[in-house]
Amino acid sequence: MASQAVEIIQYRSLLRNLVAKDLKVRYKNSALGFVWSLLHPLLLMVVFTFVFTQLLDQDTPAFPVFVLTALLPWHWTSTAVTAGTASLVDNAPLINKVYFPRILLPISTVLSTGANYVLGLPALFLFMALFDRAFTPWLVFVPVLVVIQAIFLTAVVLILAPLNVYFRDTTVLVDVGLTAWFFMTPIFYSIEWVVPHLAAWMYRINPMAAIVSEYRVIMYSGGVPDPLFTGRTGVTALVLLAIGYLVFTRLNRNLGEHL
Amino acid sequence: MWRMAGTGDRGEIAVELRGVSRRFRLHHETRTSFQDWFVGLLRPRGKGEEFWALRDVSFTLRRGESLGVLGRNGAGKSTLLKLVTRVLEPTSGEIIVNGRTHAMLELGAGFHPELSGRDNVYLNGSIYGFSRRQMAERFDRIVQFAELERFIDTPVKHYSLGMFMRLGFSIAVHLDPDILVIDEVLSVGDAAFQRKGYQALRDLKARGTTILFVSHWPELVREFCDRAILLQDGRLIDNGPVDAVAAHYERMLQEQPTDAEILRLRAVDEAGTVLEAVPSGSDLRIEALLRVPPNGAEGLLLALDLYDREGTHLFGNTGRLADIMSHTSQGDAAAQRVQAVIRGLPVAPTTLTVAATLQRPSEAGLAVVDRQETEIEVFAPWSAQERGLLRLEHIWESEPGAAARRERTGPRVEIER
Numbered sequence: 001m002a003s004q005a006v007e008i009i010q011y012r013s014l015l016r017n018l019v020a021k022d023l024k025v026r027y028k029n030s031a032l033g034f035v036w037s038l039l040h041p042l043l044l045m046v047v048f049t050f051v052f053t054q055l056l057d058q059d060t061p062a063f064p065v066f067v068l069t070a071l072l073p074w075h076w077t078s079t080a081v082t083a084g085t086a087s088l089v090d091n092a093p094l095i096n097k098v099y100f101p102r103i104l105l106p107i108s109t110v111l112s113t114g115a116n117y118v119l120g121l122p123a124l125f126l127f128m129a130l131f132d133r134a135f136t137p138w139l140v141f142v143p144v145l146v147v148i149q150a151i152f153l154t155a156v157v158l159i160l161a162p163l164n165v166y167f168r169d170t171t172v173l174v175d176v177g178l179t180a181w182f183f184m185t186p187i188f189y190s191i192e193w194v195v196p197h198l199a200a201w202m203y204r205i206n207p208m209a210a211i212v213s214e215y216r217v218i219m220y221s222g223g224v225p226d227p228l229f230t231g232r233t234g235v236t237a238l239v240l241l242a243i244g245y246l247v248f249t250r251l252n253r254n255l256g257e258h259l
Numbered sequence: 260m261w262r263m264a265g266t267g268d269r270g271e272i273a274v275e276l277r278g279v280s281r282r283f284r285l286h287h288e289t290r291t292s293f294q295d296w297f298v299g300l301l302r303p304r305g306k307g308e309e310f311w312a313l314r315d316v317s318f319t320l321r322r323g324e325s326l327g328v329l330g331r332n333g334a335g336k337s338t339l340l341k342l343v344t345r346v347l348e349p350t351s352g353e354i355i356v357n358g359r360t361h362a363m364l365e366l367g368a369g370f371h372p373e374l375s376g377r378d379n380v381y382l383n384g385s386i387y388g389f390s391r392r393q394m395a396e397r398f399d400r401i402v403q404f405a406e407l408e409r410f411i412d413t414p415v416k417h418y419s420l421g422m423f424m425r426l427g428f429s430i431a432v433h434l435d436p437d438i439l440v441i442d443e444v445l446s447v448g449d450a451a452f453q454r455k456g457y458q459a460l461r462d463l464k465a466r467g468t469t470i471l472f473v474s475h476w477p478e479l480v481r482e483f484c485d486r487a488i489l490l491q492d493g494r495l496i497d498n499g500p501v502d503a504v505a506a507h508y509e510r511m512l513q514e515q516p517t518d519a520e521i522l523r524l525r526a527v528d529e530a531g532t533v534l535e536a537v538p539s540g541s542d543l544r545i546e547a548l549l550r551v552p553p554n555g556a557e558g559l560l561l562a563l564d565l566y567d568r569e570g571t572h573l574f575g576n577t578g579r580l581a582d583i584m585s586h587t588s589q590g591d592a593a594a595q596r597v598q599a600v601i602r603g604l605p606v607a608p609t610t611l612t613v614a615a616t617l618q619r620p621s622e623a624g625l626a627v628v629d630r631q632e633t634e635i636e637v638f639a640p641w642s643a644q645e646r647g648l649l650r651l652e653h654i655w656e657s658e659p660g661a662a663a664r665r666e667r668t669g670p671r672v673e674i675e676r
Contacts, residue, residue: 014385021378024378025371025373094386098346098386169293173293
């Protein structure tokens with residue numbers, strides 16, 4: 001395990017290049033390409049705002065900011081999980097020709113979609129300013145949440161990517177699963193609206209619920225994040241990462257034969 | 260354990276295989292979806308057919324030495340290379356490799372079409388564990404050797420095949436590997452570049468690079484290698500000075516002439532991804548993987564036939580294999596890839612059966628050498644009420660001659676798309 005960590009450090013330039021490749025291909029080297037990548041969450045923000053404030057007469061103040069604080073990190077999750085699941089199968093020709101630590105492929109998708117998320121945060125700040133939300137010093141806490149989310153997403157894709165090699169319909173199940181997960185995460189609703197004894201379970205089962213709620217506390221409510229709560233989420237993410245790593249190394253062994 | 264191999268290190272072991280075996284489960288026996296897995300729970304199948312690509316192979320390769328690997332197609336040469344380069348793990352046995360290995364298995368493997376040549380040089384270098392700085396030092400030499408100064412900032416999707424291969428080859432020879440693994444990639448580009456390529460390999464060899472050279476051309480192995488091993492059906496049957504082993508191999512070839520075969524037939528997209536379904540009206544790309552012995556294409560014919568769900572023969576065409584192969588790129592020598600592209604498949608939704616047949620003219624007519632079939636689902640990308648076997652491009656005109664005028668102004672407008 002230690003030698004593998006050394007190897008990953010040795011190949012760090014590959015990780016950087018894979019991330020850069022993803023971003024360059026996605027944006028096609030143009031600024032408009034980047035705006036395009038924000039289109040999906042922004043469109044959903046418009047739709048949810050219309051549904052909840054116009055059709056349903058919800059009185060949550062600054063609803064666009066309320067929903068965007070959750071939609072942006074969710075967009076990261078859904079793009080990372082989709083791309084991460086496909087990362088090994090998509091790179092089959094390369095895997096069959098050259099040796100390199102294959103674990104870098106799923107990790108790079110988490111990082112490149114994460115870079116996309118971080119680059120999109122200014123759009124959120126813009127809406128925060130437009131709707132007069134408070135910019136508190138606690139914004140410095142956001143990077144901590146980004147790191148926790150990155151660890152959690154890495155854990156998820158380390159399990160799904162090799163699974164997709166053995167069972168090619170994993171992508172189909174992931175697609176369906178993401179839709180269910182979206183509704184089971186407090187994105188277009190607040191965790192406070194959930195029946196209390198179920199809300200506790202939501203936090204326990206779904207790390208995304210905890211992560212999204214923390215983002216919302218900081219960037220929408222202008223409140224103070226709970227370090228103990230965040231710490232628990234972080235530990236959960238690390239435990240999942242260890243499990244994901246073990247699953248990946250286990251399944252990785254016979255990968256070449258199935259690709 | 261990375262150390263430059265110099266002449267002073269002669270005698271030290273670069274690669275050692277001890278009793279290495281590799282088993283494969285045949286692909287059609289493996290489950291590749293949850294769906295199959297659930298079905299498998301209800302109806303258990305056998306353990307799956309096994310195939311030993313390599314059996315109990317042992318040899319050593321000393322630093323600075325060059326070893327040729329000879330053997331017929333399917334003898335286990337490619338598997339051996341993949342084991343040495345860590346792409347595959349051995350089922351049993353031990354492989355010891357001292358030094359940085361670089362494989363020229365397929366040139367340009369890992370190039371991304373959307374990225375420029377420059378970006379691809381850095382990306383490709385990092386796949387082999389080279390840092391940005393290490394690649395920057397080599398960058399000018401790589402570009403110069405590949406003769407791509409003018410095009411290095413162009414996305415490689417606009418490169419010709421020759422340019423693509425030249426860049427891949429140039430990167431490979433400039434990474435200064437201790438051990439270079441080559442799988443017949445040298446028929447790259449034009450004759451002038453081939454000479455340059457061979458010269459580059461001779462230089463690497465003179466500088467003490469250990470070379471593992473796989474080929475089924477004994478002449479090439481004689482030219483490049485000091486020693487050779489011979490594989491047959493996954494077993495090592497000879498190991499010694501190159502002339503003796505090459506002679507053994509040539510005798511073997513004369514004793515048992517082989518014939519060509521079709522390894523695989525399937526529909527693919529432009530990137531080579533396998534397709535099970537294509538929309539009607541789109542281009543259908545059919546890929547056949549052929550195993551053709553050296554000079555074995557002479558006199559053979561390759562037929563392509565299309566049938567619909569009812570078995571109606573929709574189309575058929577036969578060409579000389581030698582002509583078809585002359586258009587293919589040199590890749591994996593054990594398997595030749597040929598593609599037939601049917602532009603704008605004019606077939607209504609059906610289950611299309613595509614058959615490829617290798618034939619040889621004989622006194623009694625055409626003898627079938629090998630035949631493979633594959634099924635492709637053709638589906639409708641539009642919602643129109645069209646009928647019949649074919650899907651024909653058509654337009655309605657309200658005014659005779661309007662289409663001709665439209666043609667002058669722009670593309671035709673098709674209804675119901």
